[in-house]
Amino acid sequence: MTLMQKFLGAAAGLALTAGAAIAEPALIYDLGGKFDKSFNEAAFAGAQRWSEETGGTFREIEMQSEAQREQALRRFAESGANPVITTGFAFSSALEVVAPDYPDTTFVTIDGWVDAPNVKVIGFTEHEGSYLVGMMAAQASETGTVGFIGGMDIPLIRKFACGYAQGVKAVNPDATIIANMTGTTPAAWNDPVKGSELTKAQISQGADVVYAAAGGTGVGVLQTAADEGILSIGVDSNQNHLHPGKVLTSMLKRVDVAVYESMTAGEDLEGGVEVLNLANGGVGYAMDENNAELVTEQMQTEVDAAAASIAAGDIVVHDYASDDSCPALTF
Amino acid sequence: MDVMPKWAEVILVPLISLILAAIISALVILAIGEDPIAAVKLMVSGALGSTYGWGYTLYYATNFMFTGLAVAVAFHARLFNIGGEGQAALGGLGVALACLYIPWPHWSLALLGAIAMAALFGAFWAAIPAYLQARRGSHIVITTIMFNFIAASLLNYILVNVLRPTGSMDPATARFPEATQLPTLHELLAPIGISFSKAAPANITLLVAVLACVLVWALIWHTRLGYELRAYGHSQSAAKYAGISPFKITMITMIISGGLAGLMAINNVMGEAERLVLNAVEGAGFIGIAVALMGRSHPFGVFIAAILFGFLYQGGAELALWTSIPRELIVVIQALVILFTGALDNMVRMPLERMFLAVRRARSPKPERKPIEPAE
Numbered sequence: 242m243t244l245m246q247k248f249l250g251a252a253a254g255l256a257l258t259a260g261a262a263i264a265e266p267a268l269i270y271d272l273g274g275k276f277d278k279s280f281n282e283a284a285f286a287g288a289q290r291w292s293e294e295t296g297g298t299f300r301e302i303e304m305q306s307e308a309q310r311e312q313a314l315r316r317f318a319e320s321g322a323n324p325v326i327t328t329g330f331a332f333s334s335a336l337e338v339v340a341p342d343y344p345d346t347t348f349v350t351i352d353g354w355v356d357a358p359n360v361k362v363i364g365f366t367e368h369e370g371s372y373l374v375g376m377m378a379a380q381a382s383e384t385g386t387v388g389f390i391g392g393m394d395i396p397l398i399r400k401f402a403c404g405y406a407q408g409v410k411a412v413n414p415d416a417t418i419i420a421n422m423t424g425t426t427p428a429a430w431n432d433p434v435k436g437s438e439l440t441k442a443q444i445s446q447g448a449d450v451v452y453a454a455a456g457g458t459g460v461g462v463l464q465t466a467a468d469e470g471i472l473s474i475g476v477d478s479n480q481n482h483l484h485p486g487k488v489l490t491s492m493l494k495r496v497d498v499a500v501y502e503s504m505t506a507g508e509d510l511e512g513g514v515e516v517l518n519l520a521n522g523g524v525g526y527a528m529d530e531n532n533a534e535l536v537t538e539q540m541q542t543e544v545d546a547a548a549a550s551i552a553a554g555d556i557v558v559h560d561y562a563s564d565d566s567c568p569a570l571t572f
Numbered sequence: 573m574d575v576m577p578k579w580a581e582v583i584l585v586p587l588i589s590l591i592l593a594a595i596i597s598a599l600v601i602l603a604i605g606e607d608p609i610a611a612v613k614l615m616v617s618g619a620l621g622s623t624y625g626w627g628y629t630l631y632y633a634t635n636f637m638f639t640g641l642a643v644a645v646a647f648h649a650r651l652f653n654i655g656g657e658g659q660a661a662l663g664g665l666g667v668a669l670a671c672l673y674i675p676w677p678h679w680s681l682a683l684l685g686a687i688a689m690a691a692l693f694g695a696f697w698a699a700i701p702a703y704l705q706a707r708r709g710s711h712i713v714i715t716t717i718m719f720n721f722i723a724a725s726l727l728n729y730i731l732v733n734v735l736r737p738t739g740s741m742d743p744a745t746a747r748f749p750e751a752t753q754l755p756t757l758h759e760l761l762a763p764i765g766i767s768f769s770k771a772a773p774a775n776i777t778l779l780v781a782v783l784a785c786v787l788v789w790a791l792i793w794h795t796r797l798g799y800e801l802r803a804y805g806h807s808q809s810a811a812k813y814a815g816i817s818p819f820k821i822t823m824i825t826m827i828i829s830g831g832l833a834g835l836m837a838i839n840n841v842m843g844e845a846e847r848l849v850l851n852a853v854e855g856a857g858f859i860g861i862a863v864a865l866m867g868r869s870h871p872f873g874v875f876i877a878a879i880l881f882g883f884l885y886q887g888g889a890e891l892a893l894w895t896s897i898p899r900e901l902i903v904v905i906q907a908l909v910i911l912f913t914g915a916l917d918n919m920v921r922m923p924l925e926r927m928f929l930a931v932r933r934a935r936s937p938k939p940e941r942k943p944i945e946p947a948e
Contacts, residue, residue: 308845312889319771334747379782425743426850
């Protein structure tokens with residue numbers, strides 16, 4: 242009996258110390274919503290993978306409005322969550338204020354830019370990934386006209402569009418690229434109806450491949466493209482499965498990897514800047530059984546060759562955000 | 573004459589409505605397989621269990637006090653102002669302009685300036701529907717709610733194209749300068765030895781809101797204007813016969829109402845965010861209607877109801893954070909409270925009235941009639 246008591250006591254003690262030692266990571270999704278099938282859902286996928294592999298739990302919350310960002314950050318930091326991971330550029334301003342108040346917590350901003358010792362900035366070279374899917378779009382297009390539908394009109398999304406346009410022009414210098422943005426506010430990340438309308442408008446102008454870089458809005462773009470019988474390109478997550486045989490490919494932005502690695506590092510995560518690019522697998526294009534028939538051998542060889550050249554530095558894709566201009570596309 | 577004693581009217585009716593709302597909410601929580609008692613415990617500890625929770629509860633309550641007062645004042649003149657959302661948004665614009673473009677030497681002066689600008693912008697936004705109502709007969713319910721949408725679009729445009737600092741991707745203004753930062757409850761309570769959470773956003777605006785409650789009470793019941801306003805509310809034709817100008821009363825009431833809604837911005841824009849973001853009002857304009865209904869359009873009632881809704885807001889946010897109860901369900905709970913205290917008021921009131929009548933009859937078997945004095 243006494244042995245049993247000791248044993249139980251020890252087990253309880255162990256459980257208590259374990260609970261105290263491991264701080265849960267927290268994940269905050271931005272306005273597109275957790276299940277946007279794209280950017281935020283990629284973050285969720287990474288967190289889930291971490292949770293399944295380690296058996297750990299994490300806290301999460303979806304933003305409902307712009308004004309909640311600071312409160313959500315403070316709540317998680319206050320409750321001892323570490324690291325606190327945020328998705329989307331819009332957290333930058335809130336983090337600038339909150340991060341200095343909680344020096345022992347590490348914050349992660351994906352797509353944002355914050356200069357603070359306890360903030361880890363994770364960026365992606367979306368222009369490189371977009372270049373590859375741009376090449377594929379030009380190869381698959383029969384009309385010589387391809388479309389781009391962005392979410393909110395910000396430099397980040399123009400960076401996608403510019404990389405895409407460069408890829409298209411690399412294959413077919415005479416191609417026409419129609420670029421539209423869904424809106425100028427964060428509501429543009431979750432407006433599938435407008436995405437659908439823009440797709441129809443681009444189809445009427447002759448586009449037969451459209452690339453959506455618009456978060457949840459892209460769901461409407463892909464749906465309409467599939468309904469109207471043209472090809473579409475997904476973004477961030479692998480969206481090929483949404484409409485098998487109708488989605489040419491997806492530009493992968495491995496937000497899931499960023500989240501997974503941040504959660505794996507846990508409390509030991511340090512501030513700093515990390516760029517995930519083509520060379521280290523941070524961006525790329527998706528191939529699976531859903532689009533195998535759409536992508537020919539030749540397309541894949543050419544795109545893989547271009548990917549190797551970009552990774553090696555032989556092809557330099559112009560980054561819109563570097564000088565706010567794009568050689569291949571005017572907005 | 574009153575069927576119910578005053579205490580039953582102001583305490584019993586809202587209390588029973590609340591209990592009914594709580595019971596149905598508990599059933600809803602049970603139905604999705606969660607534990608309602610644990611949920612209530614979490615809400616209470618999250619909203620009232622720490623100074624951090626109190627800080628947020630009071631912060632939300634401050635917002636609701638202003639918007640609740642705005643609706644209450646208009647109610648007294650039987651004007652239904654549901655444009656609090658837009659008026660508060662415009663108030664935010666006023667505060668942002670005041671804080672960004674005037675170099676204030678000290679927060680106290682900045683506060684006065686921001687109060688003036690917030691009230692001015694909010695009042696302006698309410699004055700247009702008021703004018704249309706008074707001169708053109710356009711119904712104020714329709715116009716004020718439509719002005720909410722116009723305000724949202726206007727702010728969209730201004731934040732994206734005008735006030736957004738260059739190089740910023742986020743549609744929001746720059747941060748307000750240091751000198752305009754309002755003292756939080758943490759700073760206000762520190763000198764008297766109370767340590768209040770530093771992170772919570774409740775600030776000196778709470779005192780402004782309490783002052784506004786007192787001023788509105790004085791205005792409604794202790795001034796000539798308040799009398800005219802109530803008279804107009806009770807009977808427009810009688811008020812007109814008594815020489816009260818409907819145009820003047822409609823305009824003044826709505827200007828006061830809009831100004832009060834606009835004042836909310838000093839709490840959320842100047843006190844909390846310290847910059848103007850999109851959707852800064854977060855539905856407080858609509859909650860104000862529920863607060864005014866529940867508070868029976870009395871400033872003290874509004875004060876109490878605002879704190880209750882502040883609790884629901886903060887407690888609901890905690891629920892969303894720490895349980896798998898979806899955020900939408902929190903809205904359901906809030907809606908139930910609004911439904912029972914506002915819309916289904918008579919459902920509680922009428923049985924209660926009957927009960928009080930029955931009790932009275934039981935006490936005096938023969939209902940005595942007062943002898944009618946012959947009028948000489």
